[in-house]
Amino acid sequence: MRIGDAKQSYEADEAIWTTPTQKMWFGLFLLILLVFPFMADSYLLYLGCLVGIAVISTTGLNILTGFTGLISLGQAGFMGVGAYTVAWLSVNTGLPFPITLVLAGLMAAAVGILVGLPSLRVKGLYLAIATLAASVFLHFIFAEWESVTGGMGGLSLEPAHLFGWSFQSDFMMYFIIVPLAVLMVLAAANVFRTRIGRAFIAIRDRDISAEILGIDLLRYKLMSFALSSFYAGVAGGLFAYFYRVVTPESFPLSMSIFYLAAVIVGGMGNILGGILGAAFMTLVPEALKLLTAALTPFYPNAPVFMSPMLEIIFGALIVGFLIFEPHGLAEIWHRIRRFFRLWPFQN
Amino acid sequence: MSVLDISNLSLSFGGVKALQDVSFRVPEGTVTTIIGPNGAGKTSLFNCISGFYKPQQGTISYEGQVLSSGIKPPRRAALGLARTFQNIALFRGMTVLDNIKLGAHVHMKSGLLSALAYFGPARREEMVVRKDVEQRIIDFLEIDHIRRQPVASLSYGLQKRVELARALAMQPKVLMLDEPVAGMNREEKEDMARFILDIREEWGITVLMVEHDMGMVMDISDHIVVLNFGQVITEGLPSDVQKNPEVIKAYLGNSDIDSLRKKLNPEGEAA
Numbered sequence: 001m002r003i004g005d006a007k008q009s010y011e012a013d014e015a016i017w018t019t020p021t022q023k024m025w026f027g028l029f030l031l032i033l034l035v036f037p038f039m040a041d042s043y044l045l046y047l048g049c050l051v052g053i054a055v056i057s058t059t060g061l062n063i064l065t066g067f068t069g070l071i072s073l074g075q076a077g078f079m080g081v082g083a084y085t086v087a088w089l090s091v092n093t094g095l096p097f098p099i100t101l102v103l104a105g106l107m108a109a110a111v112g113i114l115v116g117l118p119s120l121r122v123k124g125l126y127l128a129i130a131t132l133a134a135s136v137f138l139h140f141i142f143a144e145w146e147s148v149t150g151g152m153g154g155l156s157l158e159p160a161h162l163f164g165w166s167f168q169s170d171f172m173m174y175f176i177i178v179p180l181a182v183l184m185v186l187a188a189a190n191v192f193r194t195r196i197g198r199a200f201i202a203i204r205d206r207d208i209s210a211e212i213l214g215i216d217l218l219r220y221k222l223m224s225f226a227l228s229s230f231y232a233g234v235a236g237g238l239f240a241y242f243y244r245v246v247t248p249e250s251f252p253l254s255m256s257i258f259y260l261a262a263v264i265v266g267g268m269g270n271i272l273g274g275i276l277g278a279a280f281m282t283l284v285p286e287a288l289k290l291l292t293a294a295l296t297p298f299y300p301n302a303p304v305f306m307s308p309m310l311e312i313i314f315g316a317l318i319v320g321f322l323i324f325e326p327h328g329l330a331e332i333w334h335r336i337r338r339f340f341r342l343w344p345f346q347n
Numbered sequence: 348m349s350v351l352d353i354s355n356l357s358l359s360f361g362g363v364k365a366l367q368d369v370s371f372r373v374p375e376g377t378v379t380t381i382i383g384p385n386g387a388g389k390t391s392l393f394n395c396i397s398g399f400y401k402p403q404q405g406t407i408s409y410e411g412q413v414l415s416s417g418i419k420p421p422r423r424a425a426l427g428l429a430r431t432f433q434n435i436a437l438f439r440g441m442t443v444l445d446n447i448k449l450g451a452h453v454h455m456k457s458g459l460l461s462a463l464a465y466f467g468p469a470r471r472e473e474m475v476v477r478k479d480v481e482q483r484i485i486d487f488l489e490i491d492h493i494r495r496q497p498v499a500s501l502s503y504g505l506q507k508r509v510e511l512a513r514a515l516a517m518q519p520k521v522l523m524l525d526e527p528v529a530g531m532n533r534e535e536k537e538d539m540a541r542f543i544l545d546i547r548e549e550w551g552i553t554v555l556m557v558e559h560d561m562g563m564v565m566d567i568s569d570h571i572v573v574l575n576f577g578q579v580i581t582e583g584l585p586s587d588v589q590k591n592p593e594v595i596k597a598y599l600g601n602s603d604i605d606s607l608r609k610k611l612n613p614e615g616e617a618a
Contacts, residue, residue, distance in 0.1 A: 010477045190465035194473055195448070195455045197462070198441070202449055205438035212397055212436075213517065214424030214453030223459060269440065 016189055033182070037174045045170045047286060052177035053238050054278035058262040059188050059271065060231025065260065066268035067192065068224040069204030070119055071128040074112075076255035077135035078229040080142055080248075081108040082236030087155035087246045088148060097160035097167070097176065101237045108233025109226040111138070116225030120218045135256060142248040154247030157240060167241070177238050184231060189271045191227070200224050201269070265321050267328025276329035285314055350375040350521055350553045351396070356405035358391055358577075365391040366402065367577045373521070373570070378547050378554045380564050382588075383574035384597060389557040390433060392574070393525055396555075397430055398423045410520070425453040429519030431510045433526045433557075439499040443509050444477075446498055447484060450516025451476045484512050488542060504535035511542065515550075522546065524556040528563055536560065540567050565589060573597065 007013040017023045037045055061075045082104035089100045115134040119127055142149050149155065160167040160176060167173050191197040199220045202210035207217055240246045258281060266277020288310045295302040325331055349372035358366040366388045373379045381389050394400040396407055398420040407414045409426065418426075429450075437446050455476060457469035465473075485491050488508055493501060498509060507527060514522055527543065528536045540563050546552050558564050564571065565585045572582040575597040581588060588594055 010474055010481070014473065014477060187463040191459075191462045193465055194457060194462040194469050195452050195476075196457075196459055198445055198449050199452060201441055201445075202438050205440050206436055208399075209432070209436035209438065210449075211420040212424060212430055213449055213513070214421045215449075216421045227459065 014193060016186075016193070030182070033178055037171055042170060045174060047283065049170055049173050049177050049242055051279050051282045052174070052181040053235050053242065054259075054262065054282045055181045055275050056184050056238070057232050057235035058259055058266065058278035058281075059185050059274040060228045060235065061259045062263045062266075062268070062271070062274040062277075063188060063191070063200070063231070064224050064228035066263050066270065066273070067197065067204060068200040068221065070116075070221065070224065071124065071260075072115075072131040072225075072228070073128050073253070073256045073260065074115055074131035074135045074138075074229075075232050075259045076251040076253065077115075077138035078108045078112055078232035079236030079239060079255070080138055080246075080251035081111050081229075082233030083240040083246045083250065084142060084149055084155070084236075085233065086237035086240040087157045090157040090160075090240075091155060094158075096162040097241065098162065100160075101180075101234050104237035104240075105230040105233040108236065109230040112225040112229025112232075113222050115229075116222050119221045119225065132253070132256075135253060139248055139251070139253075142251075149248075152248060154245055154250070156245045159244065160241040170242075173238075173242055177242070180234070180238070184234065185271060185275060188231075188274075192271070196220075196223070204269070261318055265318055265328060267330030270328065270330040272333060273328045273330035276333070280329060284317060285310065288313055348375045349373055350410060351555065352408040353392075353396075354406055354408070356392070356395060356402050356407065358388075358395060358400055358402045364577050366395070369405070369574070369577070369579055371572045371579055371582055373553060373555050375553050376547065376551060377569035378543060378556065378567055379570040379572065380556045380558055380568040381572045381574055382558065382561075382564055383580075386576075387574040388577040389574055390525060391577075393430065393523055393557065396423075396523065397428065421453070424517060427518070427520035428523065429514040429517040429521070430523040431507070431514050431525055431527065433529070435503075435506045435510055437498045437506055437510055437513070440497065442495055442497055443490060443501070443512075444480070444485075444494045446509055447480050447512045447516050448476055450513040451480065451518075454518060480516055484515050487545070488512050488515075489538075504531045504538075507531065507535075507539070508542075511539075515546070515552075519552060521553045521555060524554065524558075526558055527556060528558065528560050536563060539563075543567055 007018075012018070017026055036048060040048065057075060057079060061072065064070050064072050085104040085107040086100045089095050089103060095103075115131055118130045122130055143152055145151075158166075160173070165172075167176055192201070199210065199215045202213065202215055203217060203220055203224075211217060236251070239250070243250070262277035262281040263274065264277070265280055266275070267273025288306075292302050292306040292310070295306070299305070321329070351373035353372070354370045356366050356369040357364070369388070369392065381392065383389055391400060395402050396414075398414070398416075398418060401416040409423075409428065414423065438449065441449075455472055457472050461467055461469035481491075485494060488511065490505065490508055490512060493505060493509075498506060501509065511524070511527065514524075524543070528539050531539065543554055543556070544567055547554055556564075556568075568585050570582065571585055571588045573580045573588060573591070573594050580593045580597060581591050
């Protein structure tokens, strides 16, 4: 229920959470995130960490594709750059994780800027192909530059460490991944409250008009690439610490498509959409596996029958969302919110 | 004192001569209107001034400074040349408020890092812009009731008004309006005419306008430039331009206005 929320200042009106109810829900959500690792079993903890990493990377791609309108198939490549940076640094320098993760992000951002250079000239599908080429090229470097990347065998690394603490278990990693995911999502939301975020959206909606308003297209497109790949780099770095082995096969092209699908299913150009899309894409295949396990006692043949079906059901779910909710999962959430806005007085 | 000085401007696309040796001045603090039949080169001229087209010959001087082709559209915006488009060029996915705030982009400075943190300078700057947009522009153009609505959901007349608001947020010295009242009903046209006059009088902004609605053009213009086939036919006060036989010919295809009137309306003075 939301009534009588007249604002006293512009500051209050521009806040991310504008009502006490919203703040309460967000507080509750943080509390759940905090309590979760103490209640969850190892499998759920593992999933929690995966969702956290996926949320960071999806939010990054959402900045580029959802908000700035530049389609990229390079996300897995940028994550790979981040992962290899972390792996190389931890093998060769032993720096603590906050430094390696920032460097991973910066390295990925630098590569992102290079890959983004053609974006001034090419748009849409052509840009998708250009980023695809970049991701193939990166994959080639991961596999062939053996002195740095360890070639096809990849690199194995020590657990993340800071002040003598070693983050070996999933339980420990959860406390790196999830707070970082929350912070990075909030930072992304902040960007879209300022002139920089508005410039990104302006480029997506009508680039000629953006230019007439004094927005330098190349500068902001490259900034979007840099920011997006910074997120990918950090996500890749977390990935490296989480699995503690990085190979060229860790970041296949299908992973880029996975993130693009997450952005679309969640809701393009919507911060909440990035979170929901990442969670959906990570959890639904797992849920389908659980469903198979649950069916097995009744239908002993379920695993044989279901395992090839999983991919089909997963694909069908995505297609279903695209048809019935083209604005993504975030739109469903907004609809629920609208329903309860004046509830129970009017709906 | 002229704020814009166009001299000997020529622009051609392949064999098509869009502008031929066009020269005129826009006196500071006036509403100057460019009229002419379709295809006369009015929008091409606007695109030259904004920097989208590069004229083959001639110069455009703005406040005494020659705008060479190296000065790109974003730089021209920062210099104080604002513009609206013939076909509304708003950002459809954004709210009215965000569209208007985008106009202030060139006057804002906060960088990416402070934007990510939304702390300190970035936050203060956003608040200053919000206050300015609310008090100076939204109130003035009477669009406070729609500030939260996405632009795509608004009527045509309101969208035009939001586009004007966005141009005003750029704090321009010269405001270029490409057909500001096309497709509007009478009431919306009157509102727009009132806003344009207020912009000139209260804010001291020079208005350069392209418009087809002769009633409005004659009512609010201080200075009129007539283009036909890419050339300036005549320029001057509305009353002078109205009487010019060349203008009548360009518009009606016949210099004998009286015989034309009779042809159209055989009853004569009955109407």
